[in-house]
Amino acid sequence: MKNLVSRCPIEEVMQVLSGRWPTLLIYYLKDGTKRFSDLRRDNLTISHKMLTAELRKLEGAGIVQRTEFDGYPLRVEYDLTPEGHKLVPLIDALGDWWEETDEVRAVQQV
Amino acid sequence: MKNLVSRCPIEEVMQVLSGRWPTLLIYYLKDGTKRFSDLRRDNLTISHKMLTAELRKLEGAGIVQRTEFDGYPLRVEYDLTPEGHKLVPLIDALGDWWEETDEVRAVQQV
DNA sequence: AGTAAATTACGCACCTTTTCGTAACCACGA
DNA sequence: TCGTGGTTACGAAAAGGTGCGTAATTTACT
Numbered sequence: 001m002k003n004l005v006s007r008c009p010i011e012e013v014m015q016v017l018s019g020r021w022p023t024l025l026i027y028y029l030k031d032g033t034k035r036f037s038d039l040r041r042d043n044l045t046i047s048h049k050m051l052t053a054e055l056r057k058l059e060g061a062g063i064v065q066r067t068e069f070d071g072y073p074l075r076v077e078y079d080l081t082p083e084g085h086k087l088v089p090l091i092d093a094l095g096d097w098w099e100e101t102d103e104v105r106a107v108q109q110v
Numbered sequence: 111m112k113n114l115v116s117r118c119p120i121e122e123v124m125q126v127l128s129g130r131w132p133t134l135l136i137y138y139l140k141d142g143t144k145r146f147s148d149l150r151r152d153n154l155t156i157s158h159k160m161l162t163a164e165l166r167k168l169e170g171a172g173i174v175q176r177t178e179f180d181g182y183p184l185r186v187e188y189d190l191t192p193e194g195h196k197l198v199p200l201i202d203a204l205g206d207w208w209e210e211t212d213e214v215r216a217v218q219q220v
Numbered sequence: 221a222g223t224a225a226a227t228t229a230c231g232c233a234c235c236t237t238t239t240c241g242t243a244a245c246c247a248c249g250a
Numbered sequence: 251t252c253g254t255g256g257t258t259a260c261g262a263a264a265a266g267g268t269g270c271g272t273a274a275t276t277t278a279c280t
Contacts, residue, residue: 010133010205017204018128019239023120036255047241052256062214072248073254083211090207093200094127095120101193104172129265146229157267162230182274183228 016061021046021054023091029064029080030088036076063087126171131156131164133201139174139190140198146186173197 017023021043028034028042039051046054055078058064063084069075080088127133131153138144138152149161156164165188168174173194179185190198 008134008137008205009208010137010201011130013204013208014127014130014133017124020121020124023124024118027118027120037253048256049242049258050240053240060215062211068255072250073252074247074256076255081214083207083214086211087204087207090200090203091120093203094123094197095118097193097197097200098119098123101172101196104191104193105170147227158230159232159268160266163266178229182276183226184230184273186229 016057016063017091019054021050022058025054025058026063026080026084026087026091029078030085033077033079035078039078058084126167126173127201129164131160132168135164135168136173136190136194136197136201139188140195143187143189145188149188168194 024043025039028039034042036051036055039055040046040048043051055064055066059066062081065079065081065084067077067079069077134153135149138149144152146158146161146165149165150156150158153161165174165176169176172191175189175191175194177187177189179187
Protein backbone atom coordinates (compact mmCIF):
# COMPACT_ATOMS: atom_id res chain seq x y z
CA MET A 1 0.00 0.00 0.00
CA LYS A 2 2.56 2.50 -1.10
CA ASN A 3 0.60 5.59 -2.09
CA LEU A 4 -2.87 6.87 -1.51
CA VAL A 5 -5.77 6.82 -3.93
CA SER A 6 -7.71 9.56 -2.16
CA ARG A 7 -7.00 12.45 0.14
CA CYS A 8 -9.37 11.08 2.72
CA PRO A 9 -8.04 11.19 6.31
CA ILE A 10 -9.33 7.70 6.90
CA GLU A 11 -7.20 6.29 4.14
CA GLU A 12 -4.27 8.16 5.63
CA VAL A 13 -4.68 6.75 9.15
CA MET A 14 -5.15 3.29 7.77
CA GLN A 15 -1.92 3.62 5.87
CA VAL A 16 -0.18 4.03 9.21
CA LEU A 17 -2.17 1.52 11.25
CA SER A 18 -2.49 -1.19 8.63
CA GLY A 19 -0.66 -4.43 9.10
CA ARG A 20 0.10 -6.71 11.95
CA TRP A 21 2.50 -4.60 13.94
CA PRO A 22 1.38 -0.98 14.41
CA THR A 23 -1.50 -1.67 16.79
CA LEU A 24 0.47 -4.32 18.66
CA LEU A 25 3.34 -1.91 19.17
CA ILE A 26 0.98 0.79 20.37
CA TYR A 27 -0.32 -1.72 22.88
CA TYR A 28 3.07 -2.60 24.22
CA LEU A 29 3.99 1.05 24.50
CA LYS A 30 0.84 2.21 26.21
CA ASP A 31 2.07 0.67 29.47
CA GLY A 32 5.12 2.89 29.46
CA THR A 33 8.59 3.36 28.10
CA LYS A 34 10.15 0.50 26.26
CA ARG A 35 13.53 0.01 24.70
CA PHE A 36 14.14 -1.51 21.33
CA SER A 37 15.26 -4.78 22.82
CA ASP A 38 12.31 -4.84 25.24
CA LEU A 39 9.95 -4.74 22.32
CA ARG A 40 11.78 -7.54 20.59
CA ARG A 41 11.57 -9.66 23.69
CA ASP A 42 7.85 -9.04 24.25
CA ASN A 43 6.96 -9.36 20.66
CA LEU A 44 8.74 -12.52 19.78
CA THR A 45 8.13 -12.85 16.10
CA ILE A 46 8.88 -9.41 14.69
CA SER A 47 12.18 -9.18 12.88
CA HIS A 48 14.79 -6.63 13.69
CA LYS A 49 14.29 -4.89 10.39
CA MET A 50 10.51 -4.69 10.65
CA LEU A 51 10.68 -3.33 14.16
CA THR A 52 12.88 -0.41 13.17
CA ALA A 53 10.76 0.30 10.12
CA GLU A 54 7.47 0.19 12.00
CA LEU A 55 8.76 2.31 14.86
CA ARG A 56 9.94 4.95 12.42
CA LYS A 57 6.61 4.95 10.67
CA LEU A 58 4.81 5.47 13.96
CA GLU A 59 7.30 8.16 14.87
CA GLY A 60 6.67 9.94 11.59
CA ALA A 61 2.94 9.79 12.25
CA GLY A 62 3.42 11.47 15.63
CA ILE A 63 2.31 8.40 17.56
CA VAL A 64 5.63 7.35 18.99
CA GLN A 65 8.43 9.37 20.53
CA ARG A 66 11.98 8.17 20.08
CA THR A 67 14.62 9.24 22.59
CA GLU A 68 18.25 8.47 22.03
CA PHE A 69 20.74 8.52 24.89
CA ASP A 70 24.42 9.03 24.27
CA GLY A 71 26.90 6.45 25.44
CA TYR A 72 27.77 2.90 24.61
CA PRO A 73 26.08 0.68 24.14
CA LEU A 74 23.62 3.08 22.55
CA ARG A 75 20.35 3.28 24.41
CA VAL A 76 17.07 4.29 22.80
CA GLU A 77 13.70 4.62 24.46
CA TYR A 78 10.30 4.58 22.87
CA ASP A 79 7.10 6.07 24.28
CA LEU A 80 3.68 6.95 23.03
CA THR A 81 3.24 10.66 22.42
CA PRO A 82 0.16 12.38 23.92
CA GLU A 83 -1.42 11.98 20.49
CA GLY A 84 -0.53 8.33 20.53
CA HIS A 85 -2.24 7.89 23.87
CA LYS A 86 -5.40 9.46 22.47
CA LEU A 87 -5.41 6.80 19.81
CA VAL A 88 -5.53 3.92 22.27
CA PRO A 89 -9.24 4.11 23.17
CA LEU A 90 -10.15 4.36 19.49
CA ILE A 91 -8.31 1.16 18.74
CA ASP A 92 -9.86 -0.42 21.81
CA ALA A 93 -13.28 0.43 20.44
CA LEU A 94 -12.50 -1.54 17.31
CA GLY A 95 -11.43 -4.50 19.41
CA ASP A 96 -14.64 -4.28 21.42
CA TRP A 97 -16.67 -4.12 18.24
CA TRP A 98 -14.95 -7.25 17.04
CA GLU A 99 -15.75 -9.11 20.23
CA GLU A 100 -19.35 -7.97 20.22
CA THR A 101 -19.89 -9.12 16.66
CA ASP A 102 -18.33 -12.46 17.39
CA GLU A 103 -21.66 -14.23 17.72
CA VAL A 104 -22.86 -12.77 14.46
CA ARG A 105 -19.85 -14.19 12.68
CA ALA A 106 -20.29 -17.53 14.43
CA VAL A 107 -23.87 -17.76 13.15
CA GLN A 108 -22.94 -16.76 9.62
CA GLN A 109 -20.29 -19.43 9.32
CA VAL A 110 -23.05 -22.08 9.60
CA MET B 111 -0.38 -10.65 6.84
CA LYS B 112 -1.60 -14.20 6.54
CA ASN B 113 -1.91 -15.50 10.06
CA LEU B 114 -2.13 -14.00 13.46
CA VAL B 115 0.61 -13.82 16.05
CA SER B 116 -1.75 -13.33 18.99
CA ARG B 117 -5.35 -14.03 19.85
CA CYS B 118 -6.01 -10.39 20.57
CA PRO B 119 -9.28 -9.06 19.13
CA ILE B 120 -7.48 -5.97 17.96
CA GLU B 121 -5.13 -7.94 15.81
CA GLU B 122 -8.15 -9.75 14.40
CA VAL B 123 -10.06 -6.60 13.43
CA MET B 124 -6.97 -5.12 11.92
CA GLN B 125 -6.54 -8.19 9.79
CA VAL B 126 -9.91 -7.39 8.25
CA LEU B 127 -9.60 -3.62 8.07
CA SER B 128 -5.95 -3.39 7.05
CA GLY B 129 -5.09 -2.17 3.62
CA ARG B 130 -6.30 0.47 1.28
CA TRP B 131 -9.70 -0.90 0.38
CA PRO B 132 -11.73 -2.15 3.36
CA THR B 133 -12.42 1.22 4.92
CA LEU B 134 -12.99 2.86 1.56
CA LEU B 135 -15.51 0.19 0.62
CA ILE B 136 -17.29 0.58 3.94
CA TYR B 137 -17.53 4.27 3.15
CA TYR B 138 -19.04 3.75 -0.25
CA LEU B 139 -21.52 1.26 1.15
CA LYS B 140 -22.64 3.31 4.11
CA ASP B 141 -24.71 5.48 1.77
CA GLY B 142 -26.75 2.49 0.70
CA THR B 143 -26.88 -0.46 -1.63
CA LYS B 144 -24.25 -0.69 -4.32
CA ARG B 145 -23.68 -3.15 -7.09
CA PHE B 146 -20.32 -4.58 -8.04
CA SER B 147 -20.03 -2.32 -11.05
CA ASP B 148 -21.12 0.73 -9.04
CA LEU B 149 -18.22 0.20 -6.71
CA ARG B 150 -15.80 -0.18 -9.57
CA ARG B 151 -17.06 3.04 -11.10
CA ASP B 152 -16.81 5.02 -7.88
CA ASN B 153 -13.57 3.54 -6.91
CA LEU B 154 -11.66 3.87 -10.12
CA THR B 155 -8.41 2.16 -9.32
CA ILE B 156 -9.44 -1.12 -7.70
CA SER B 157 -9.12 -4.18 -9.90
CA HIS B 158 -12.04 -6.59 -10.18
CA LYS B 159 -9.93 -9.29 -8.60
CA MET B 160 -9.23 -7.15 -5.56
CA LEU B 161 -12.80 -5.96 -5.35
CA THR B 162 -14.23 -9.47 -5.20
CA ALA B 163 -11.58 -10.55 -2.71
CA GLU B 164 -12.13 -7.58 -0.42
CA LEU B 165 -15.89 -7.82 -0.57
CA ARG B 166 -15.75 -11.49 0.36
CA LYS B 167 -13.45 -10.75 3.26
CA LEU B 168 -15.84 -8.11 4.55
CA GLU B 169 -18.72 -10.50 4.04
CA GLY B 170 -16.94 -13.17 6.04
CA ALA B 171 -16.35 -10.66 8.82
CA GLY B 172 -20.08 -9.88 8.98
CA ILE B 173 -19.61 -6.32 7.77
CA VAL B 174 -21.07 -6.65 4.31
CA GLN B 175 -24.16 -8.43 3.07
CA ARG B 176 -24.10 -9.91 -0.42
CA THR B 177 -27.39 -10.50 -2.21
CA GLU B 178 -27.50 -12.35 -5.49
CA PHE B 179 -30.45 -11.99 -7.86
CA ASP B 180 -31.19 -14.63 -10.46
CA GLY B 181 -31.47 -13.66 -14.08
CA TYR B 182 -29.12 -12.52 -16.78
CA PRO B 183 -26.99 -10.70 -16.62
CA LEU B 184 -26.40 -11.77 -13.04
CA ARG B 185 -27.08 -8.99 -10.55
CA VAL B 186 -25.48 -8.77 -7.13
CA GLU B 187 -26.09 -6.14 -4.48
CA TYR B 188 -23.86 -5.21 -1.59
CA ASP B 189 -24.94 -3.53 1.66
CA LEU B 190 -23.51 -2.95 5.09
CA THR B 191 -24.94 -5.27 7.73
CA PRO B 192 -26.22 -3.69 10.98
CA GLU B 193 -22.85 -4.65 12.47
CA GLY B 194 -21.12 -2.97 9.59
CA HIS B 195 -23.04 0.23 10.24
CA LYS B 196 -21.92 0.18 13.86
CA LEU B 197 -18.36 0.17 12.64
CA VAL B 198 -18.69 3.42 10.70
CA PRO B 199 -18.46 5.85 13.63
CA LEU B 200 -15.43 4.01 14.97
CA ILE B 201 -13.61 4.43 11.70
CA ASP B 202 -14.75 8.03 11.58
CA ALA B 203 -13.16 8.58 14.97
CA LEU B 204 -9.83 7.45 13.57
CA GLY B 205 -10.18 9.87 10.68
CA ASP B 206 -10.99 12.68 13.09
CA TRP B 207 -7.99 11.78 15.21
CA TRP B 208 -5.81 11.96 12.13
CA GLU B 209 -7.09 15.39 11.22
CA GLU B 210 -6.68 16.69 14.75
CA THR B 211 -3.09 15.50 14.93
CA ASP B 212 -2.31 17.07 11.61
CA GLU B 213 -0.64 20.12 13.12
CA VAL B 214 1.46 17.95 15.38
CA ARG B 215 2.80 16.11 12.37
CA ALA B 216 3.35 19.34 10.49
CA VAL B 217 5.53 20.64 13.31
CA GLN B 218 7.50 17.41 13.61
CA GLN B 219 8.36 17.34 9.93
CA VAL B 220 10.36 20.53 10.44
C1' DA C 221 -35.11 -13.21 -39.62
C1' DG C 222 -30.53 -13.97 -38.45
C1' DT C 223 -26.38 -12.65 -36.60
C1' DA C 224 -23.45 -9.95 -33.77
C1' DA C 225 -22.43 -7.47 -29.73
C1' DA C 226 -23.03 -5.88 -25.10
C1' DT C 227 -24.10 -6.69 -20.48
C1' DT C 228 -22.76 -8.50 -15.21
C1' DA C 229 -20.12 -10.56 -11.78
C1' DC C 230 -17.09 -13.05 -11.42
C1' DG C 231 -12.92 -17.35 -11.79
C1' DC C 232 -8.49 -18.51 -13.47
C1' DA C 233 -3.75 -18.20 -15.20
C1' DC C 234 0.14 -15.48 -15.75
C1' DC C 235 3.27 -12.04 -14.56
C1' DT C 236 4.97 -7.98 -12.02
C1' DT C 237 5.47 -5.50 -7.73
C1' DT C 238 5.84 -5.15 -2.95
C1' DT C 239 6.68 -6.93 1.41
C1' DC C 240 9.26 -9.12 4.73
C1' DG C 241 12.68 -12.27 6.85
C1' DT C 242 17.63 -13.64 7.05
C1' DA C 243 22.10 -12.69 7.52
C1' DA C 244 26.00 -9.91 7.53
C1' DC C 245 28.04 -5.73 8.94
C1' DC C 246 28.97 -1.36 11.75
C1' DA C 247 30.03 1.49 15.96
C1' DC C 248 31.89 1.23 20.59
C1' DG C 249 32.78 -0.10 25.49
C1' DA C 250 32.93 -3.53 29.22
C1' DT D 251 33.54 -11.30 22.35
C1' DC D 252 29.25 -9.91 23.52
C1' DG D 253 25.30 -6.54 23.51
C1' DT D 254 22.88 -2.29 21.52
C1' DG D 255 20.33 -0.10 17.80
C1' DG D 256 20.59 0.24 13.22
C1' DT D 257 21.62 -0.27 7.93
C1' DT D 258 22.14 -2.82 3.74
C1' DA D 259 21.87 -6.62 0.25
C1' DC D 260 19.66 -10.60 -1.09
C1' DG D 261 15.98 -13.83 -1.92
C1' DA D 262 11.52 -16.00 -1.06
C1' DA D 263 6.81 -15.38 -0.63
C1' DA D 264 2.70 -12.85 -0.83
C1' DA D 265 -0.03 -9.30 -2.88
C1' DG D 266 -2.07 -7.51 -6.63
C1' DG D 267 -2.88 -6.17 -11.83
C1' DT D 268 -4.11 -7.76 -16.69
C1' DG D 269 -6.56 -10.14 -19.75
C1' DC D 270 -9.34 -14.07 -21.18
C1' DG D 271 -13.40 -17.02 -20.55
C1' DT D 272 -18.41 -17.71 -19.07
C1' DA D 273 -23.42 -17.60 -18.45
C1' DA D 274 -28.25 -16.17 -20.81
C1' DT D 275 -30.72 -12.46 -22.24
C1' DT D 276 -31.52 -8.06 -24.51
C1' DT D 277 -30.43 -4.62 -28.03
C1' DA D 278 -28.49 -3.25 -32.51
C1' DC D 279 -27.46 -3.98 -37.13
C1' DT D 280 -28.08 -6.03 -41.78
